[in-house]
Amino acid sequence: MLNKMGWIYLVLFLFFIREFSDLQINLNNQHLNPARLFIGSFLLLIISGTFLLLLPKATHSGITAIDALFTATSAVCVTGLIVVDTGTYFTVFGQGIIAGLIQLGGLGIMTFASYFSYFFRGKTSYENQLFLSNINNSEKIGEVFSVLKKILILTFGIEFMGAILIFFSVRSRLFNSFSDQFFFSVFHSISGFCNAGFSTLQNSLYEPGFRFNYSLHLIIAALFILGGIGFPILFNLYTYLKYNLSRKFQKITTLNQMHYTPWILNLNSRIVLSTTAILLLGGSVLFYFFEVDNTLAEHSGFGKIVTSFFGAATPRTAGFNSVDSSALHFSTILVIFLLMWIGASPASTGGGIKTSTFAIAILNFLSIAKGKDRMEVFKREIAQVSINRSFAIIALSLMVIGTAIFLIASFNSEMNLLNIAFEVFSAYSTVGLSLGITAQFSTASKAVLILTMFIGRVSMLTLLIAVMRRVKNLNYRYPSEEILIN
Amino acid sequence: MLNKMGWIYLVLFLFFIREFSDLQINLNNQHLNPARLFIGSFLLLIISGTFLLLLPKATHSGITAIDALFTATSAVCVTGLIVVDTGTYFTVFGQGIIAGLIQLGGLGIMTFASYFSYFFRGKTSYENQLFLSNINNSEKIGEVFSVLKKILILTFGIEFMGAILIFFSVRSRLFNSFSDQFFFSVFHSISGFCNAGFSTLQNSLYEPGFRFNYSLHLIIAALFILGGIGFPILFNLYTYLKYNLSRKFQKITTLNQMHYTPWILNLNSRIVLSTTAILLLGGSVLFYFFEVDNTLAEHSGFGKIVTSFFGAATPRTAGFNSVDSSALHFSTILVIFLLMWIGASPASTGGGIKTSTFAIAILNFLSIAKGKDRMEVFKREIAQVSINRSFAIIALSLMVIGTAIFLIASFNSEMNLLNIAFEVFSAYSTVGLSLGITAQFSTASKAVLILTMFIGRVSMLTLLIAVMRRVKNLNYRYPSEEILIN
Ligand SMILES: [K+]
Ligand SMILES: [K+]
Known part of the structure; x- marks a missing residue:
């Protein structure tokens, strides 16, 4: 089920990105600047989400239009404010839609922000990029897809590991079935990494049975801290880990000492990491x-x-x-x-x-x-x-x-x-x-x-x-x- | 009494300015930069005011140290927050001290702000002036005193006219005596122009007998709007009025047409005036x-x-x-x-x-x-x-x-x-x-x-x-x- 849903998101997402790039390359004009496309795509997601949540099989007893719109917006914007209880008001189908909206919203914001921040830093201002970006050759597009691939690998990789850890951190007797526990793990891993805050538990992690499960709390905290630290730093961390692992592996297989490459943090990473550390500690x-x-x-x-x-x-x-x-x-x-x-x-x-x-x-x-x-x-x-x-x-x-x-x-x-x-x-x-x-x-x-x-x-x-x-x-x-x- | 009090303030004020300038010229060092002198002079005023308000004859039945400090700070900082009722808790002597503190505080802030903004604009940044100003020749000092004179003339001129207008706008039968009405007018003119907000009436202008006195409200509003618009613009207005009056006078005495000099508002005045107008209207x-x-x-x-x-x-x-x-x-x-x-x-x-x-x-x-x-x-x-x-x-x-x-x-x-x-x-x-x-x-x-x-x-x-x-x-x-x- 995870794989199936994952693939559906992936296809939808790639389709969305493809459309997005096509529009930009073909209609390279004032009226369709990236800022408008970004806003438009979020609006589209919210509207689609609202209609899906209004489907009879999404809820047990129906939902008003304003509450469906509220829930869809909250999910796509990864906010987590609720007007009806996620776990009891929506069916598993409805909860699946919410998880999907969270995943697409979370990926959307990461993609969009990275897309502009990663390629054009120093060359032209962020504002100029928002007005009209300069992706008009295939080399650039290749680069864009390579970054998107990294974002997807990182996101799904972390969420996959998060889901496994959550699965083993909760007590099975709190769930009706294996698939319930499985769905719970996937839902909270997505909601955690995307900083969505949605939970199928009525009282979030304060729910009896979960309130004192500190390993669960720490796993979810790790997920949302990683999700909240930003793709550039996540990517830095990923490179660092990959390098260290391959180095360890090489140490075992060969006797060659690799020369050490220091992990240089840029100014942005230094500011973000030190501010984050101070805020968490304080x-x-x-x-x-x-x-x-x-x-x-x-x-x-x-x-x-x-x-x-x-x-x-x-x-x-x-x-x-x-x-x-x-x-x-x-x-x-x-x-x-x-x-x-x-x-x-x-x-x-x-x-x-x-x-x-x-x-x-x-x-x-x-x-x-x-x-x-x-x-x-x-x-x-x-x-x-x-x-x-x-x-x-x-x-x-x-x-x-x-x-x-x-x-x-x-x-x-x-x-x-x-x-x-x-x-x-x-x-x-x-x-x-x-x-x-x-x-x-x-x-x-x-x-x-x-x-x-x-x-x-x-x-x-x-x-x-x-x-x-x-x-x-x-x-x-x-x-x-x-x-x-x- | 106005004149006597006015002269006391003037002497005190000139003494303060003299000290201030002396220190700056003689001790042109890092430890006594203008920012420290400014803060120190306000602290000194507050402490002196606290001791004066603690004098037995300032209140009818004594006052706690914290309440005296609160009232003195509120007066010197022209805030107007009160912990005891100004009109009933303090004697006329105490109210006079409050009026004096308001006047000195109001003049202090206008002087200080104008002092740095008026002379050095464009030459060096405001921050540099606050660290260490460059007043070290007699020409500059003459210029400083000329501006101070203008500030004093404007302040006392406006407050004098304000007091007269207030005097004639209130009904005499609300006061016990002529001197009561006179003190009321002077107190509210000073408190108005200095944006202090202190009133000897328990309910400020909401007091029965004053609540529907719209001419009084408009006079006081004119005073605090003039006081709040800033010395540079007030000075602009003053020049404009002086020029127009002398032109009218010349028109009567001679037949010569003076050539028209347009009143050029600088960028600062334009921004301040348009923002003020929008805020007042909105x-x-x-x-x-x-x-x-x-x-x-x-x-x-x-x-x-x-x-x-x-x-x-x-x-x-x-x-x-x-x-x-x-x-x-x-x-x-x-x-x-x-x-x-x-x-x-x-x-x-x-x-x-x-x-x-x-x-x-x-x-x-x-x-x-x-x-x-x-x-x-x-x-x-x-x-x-x-x-x-x-x-x-x-x-x-x-x-x-x-x-x-x-x-x-x-x-x-x-x-x-x-x-x-x-x-x-x-x-x-x-x-x-x-x-x-x-x-x-x-x-x-x-x-x-x-x-x-x-x-x-x-x-x-x-x-x-x-x-x-x-x-x-x-x-x-x-x-x-x-x-x-x-
Ligand atoms: K959230
Ligand atoms: K005030």
């Missing part, structure tokens, strides 16, 4: 400190550490929960707000403003405070275009989050600000954590949350690029003036 | 729309318009209220959050991230979305250093506001997020609006709010500049790299 310590007498009370010493680590890792932006979110201390919730907003790393299956954006925001005010005329880190200078882009992403995130909170507060004025803000942050950063009020939202509020998930996933900047008329290269220069900012 | 319309059946219900047609205008103008960042803030609609409160955060304009008596910072944040994502390689507005290019600075100010504002909310939520966990967030935004942007819970804060929370007011006033960036070791001009260049941001 988040875990804070979680432990605030929850030790609260939600952690029922856990053993080792369990407290695992649960703190899981609690700090999941808001960026996996969305599984191994504690009762609504029982969390107010201080913990505020820390989770920050972690959700920051989110995962670029070109990954995670959301949020991203670790690199957050790191640049901090480096920027530090270098200004030091009176530096440039931003330096790890003996490299960060290009101005990256700083401006970070600024734009942070400003737009505040704008979208603020607008969504404002609208939902108008539509559901009986709810309090904390709860509304939590769901909106969770939706924008495609986290999926919830204080449990999403299902009580009015249809208008659900629609706002659907839009927020979508905008959070494709990014407001990509949306703006898609709708705005591009400015040609400017062949003039106005006099430059400094503005009074204090 | 804010008023939203206020009217959300409150027409709520807090505006008791007002006449004209009154509804004046009260909407006042309600949209006061969060940026005057802090007077002509409606019951705690009765406002949830949507209105969210709009007020945004207006408070944006705040007034640079080099003014108002706070917040400032209109120009907000405008640049929007222009930045728009130009990136259009694929532009530079930021252009009003046929000028905005210098990169201004963009980075705006980014730093926004990032730091989020950091300080987030930390303050987090701390107060820990100290007063019984309060809800909306109320805490409102007081923190109000403190950081030196607004002074309140949902009425400041007085119920624990001592620890009051201390956090005191720090927030202070940081919001002197700005976190200035604080960082003051504590950080400056980096000398760098005589190398690392290779520049673009970071993956998506």
Whole structure:
């Protein structure tokens, strides 16, 4: 069944990529720039998913159109917010559709982000690529397919190993049959690596029987951390492992010493890895400190550490929960707000403003405070275009989050600000954590949350690029003036 | 009495400036850079104010040290948040001290901001000036004193006219004596122009007898809008008026036609004025729309318009209220959050991230979305250093506001997020609006709010500049790299 579904996705995906490339090569024009194709493909996936979930055999007792749209958007955008319980409301067929949407959504975002980031870095700006990319010779297309192949191998490879580990980490007596346990493992491996946060368990990993299964928690955390660290770094890691394994193998078969090639991490990887490490460590310590007498009370010493680590890792932006979110201390919730907003790393299956954006925001005010005329880190200078882009992403995130909170507060004025803000942050950063009020939202509020998930996933900047008329290269220069900012 | 107090302030102020300049000229060293002098002078003012308010004759029945410190900080930082009622808790002597602190704080911030922005624009960056300014010849010092003179003339001129207008706009029978009415007018003119928001009325302008006095509301709004628009633009306006008046006078006395000199607004003024106009207009319309059946219900047609205008103008960042803030609609409160955060304009008596910072944040994502390689507005290019600075100010504002909310939520966990967030935004942007819970804060929370007011006033960036070791001009260049941001 895994293989069959896997092949169906693969064929669909390759077909989608083929269409995508064809359009680009043949219709190399202004109206079909990559930003529009990217947004269009996500919209198409969501609409198809909605219709599939509306099929009678997807649910036990039918579903409203808004709830089907909500679930399809949440799955394709790998958010994980739910309005109906995944495990009990949908049939296995319906759950299979959800897993498929998660897989395609996760692959879509990784592919798209890597596609532009991997080939054209340094040559032309990301924005120029979004407007009109330059893939018009067969050599480039070959290169694109080679990267896509690597993404697929990595994704399916990790998910396959994840599914096996999950299968053996859970107790068989909690499942009705072998195939149930098998489906559970595949579903959670896909949902984990894609940072989707969907679970067939009503209370996610807080479900009795799974609540204290720390090996399961660690396997799923490993999956979503790998998925959230981004393809460029994953690829680096893959190369590193492949090289080391082949070296070990050669050591056994031959006596030749290979000369050592150091694993050189680029600036991007260094920033992402150090920010991720700081957030995971700092988040875990804070979680432990605030929850030790609260939600952690029922856990053993080792369990407290695992649960703190899981609690700090999941808001960026996996969305599984191994504690009762609504029982969390107010201080913990505020820390989770920050972690959700920051989110995962670029070109990954995670959301949020991203670790690199957050790191640049901090480096920027530090270098200004030091009176530096440039931003330096790890003996490299960060290009101005990256700083401006970070600024734009942070400003737009505040704008979208603020607008969504404002609208939902108008539509559901009986709810309090904390709860509304939590769901909106969770939706924008495609986290999926919830204080449990999403299902009580009015249809208008659900629609706002659907839009927020979508905008959070494709990014407001990509949306703006898609709708705005591009400015040609400017062949003039106005006099430059400094503005009074204090 | 006005004259006497005015002269005392003037002497104190000139003494302060003299000290300030002396130190700078004589001790032209790293340890006493302008950022440190600025912060030090505010600290000194706050400490002196605290001791003065602790004097037995300042209050009717004594005051705790934390409340005196809170009130002095709120006055010097022209915030307007209160923990005890200004009119009933303090004696006239105490109220006079508060007015003095407001005046010195307001002048201090205007002077400091103008001082650096006015002379060195274009020559060296604002940050370099904060580290070590170059005032070391007598010509420069003369120029500095000429600007200071203009600031004093403008401030006292506007406040004088404001006091007269306020005096004649209020009904005499609401006051016990002529001197009461006189003190009321002077106090509210100073508090208005300095964007302090302190009032001797228990319910600010919502007080019965003043609630429907629309001419009073408009006079005070004019005062705080003028105070909040910034000295550079005020100076522009002053030159424009002086020129037009002398032209009119010449027209009468001679028959000579003077040739017309157009009033050229610089880029800074254009950005500030257009952003201010949009915020005032947009804010008023939203206020009217959300409150027409709520807090505006008791007002006449004209009154509804004046009260909407006042309600949209006061969060940026005057802090007077002509409606019951705690009765406002949830949507209105969210709009007020945004207006408070944006705040007034640079080099003014108002706070917040400032209109120009907000405008640049929007222009930045728009130009990136259009694929532009530079930021252009009003046929000028905005210098990169201004963009980075705006980014730093926004990032730091989020950091300080987030930390303050987090701390107060820990100290007063019984309060809800909306109320805490409102007081923190109000403190950081030196607004002074309140949902009425400041007085119920624990001592620890009051201390956090005191720090927030202070940081919001002197700005976190200035604080960082003051504590950080400056980096000398760098005589190398690392290779520049673009970071993956998506
Ligand atoms: K998620
Ligand atoms: K104020």
